[in-house]
Amino acid sequence: MSTLKVTAFPWVPPFAQGLVRDLRVRWACEEAGLPYEQVLLQGDDQKSASYRAKQPFGQVPVLEDGDFSLFESAAIVFYIAEKSGKLMPAGLQDRARTVSGMFAALNSVEPHITQLNVIDLFNPDKEWAKLRRPEQEQVVRGRLASLSTWFGDRQYWVGDSFTIADLLLVTVLRNLRHTKILADYPNLQAYRDRGESRPAFQRALAAQMANFG
């Protein structure tokens, strides 16, 4: 069996350190017990035709498993779950519920948080950003309030075990770390904290952060 390879950055600005999406792949590998190696991008790799053939948008992560190459962090963790037989329940319905959580995280929640981060981290001094920010925070809070109500006292997205739905949603909620917003949704904050306290997460985070030391 070939060792999985995942692309990562040798450096990112402090606001992104510990949040880059190769973290999701590292975490999934650690949870599944699949060994992996990182491949650090250098110089103009992101713009090269050979990298763009593997990742249309020039981003990380790309997974390579022998000759097989895959992009989109969520698809990679899906592949790791199917390959390992872990992190995903059996059965048509519970599998679909897991996929529901994956898309809830990456389509119903993350884009709104990302847009807040576009304002706060990339355009804080722009006039449009100052005008828009209060409404964008309300959009984020609306999503979190709805999710918090639905989530209730669940421990995990599906049943009583950790899946790739939880892995993705926890990483999405972490993207609010530059704000105090999540503290107003205690069950979601506790959920994020449970995710972050997993030994596999801690190993994954340490591995990404080691590049920036």
Next chain:
Amino acid sequence: MSTLKVTAFPWVPPFAQGLVRDLRVRWACEEAGLPYEQVLLQGDDQKSASYRAKQPFGQVPVLEDGDFSLFESAAIVFYIAEKSGKLMPAGLQDRARTVSGMFAALNSVEPHITQLNVIDLFNPDKEWAKLRRPEQEQVVRGRLASLSTWFGDRQYWVGDSFTIADLLLVTVLRNLRHTKILADYPNLQAYRDRGESRPAFQRALAAQMANFG
């Protein structure tokens, strides 16, 4: 076998007619040959606790298959593919490639188009929107240019057959219909046109539009 039920709106503003996400579910059902019925939301259904238990954000669609309930349109089409054994290739790698296309559509492309639509359709007269619009169009164009280069002369996302990755990406590209942007990326425009020309799509679109007549 129970008939699938999908929630939909009895009316939406003209700019949303033909774009509401139950279209994805109708289209997948039509492609897979699974009969379905629509359930039109009424009055305050979207805000009700019983609906929010099925759909945290109060949106459509919700799928019901007997006692099983599912939200997130992408997860629903995944469920339809797994249930029917259609619209998804066999094999670990091609399945993962399909999921990659699904997330590329809904996380790497759609949020940027949605943000342009937040400006153009919901906030056209706001000062922040006028200031931000040129940059937001460039963000969208950047994604489309990258995708267009990667897509090249492919006919489908995976191999030579239509999958749920194509179904989702075509619906995402349709969300630019109020602009002329897609015309600048002829291979993507042709891809959208191929999707829209499928008889199953036409039946799905007609069924959604019939509610607004």
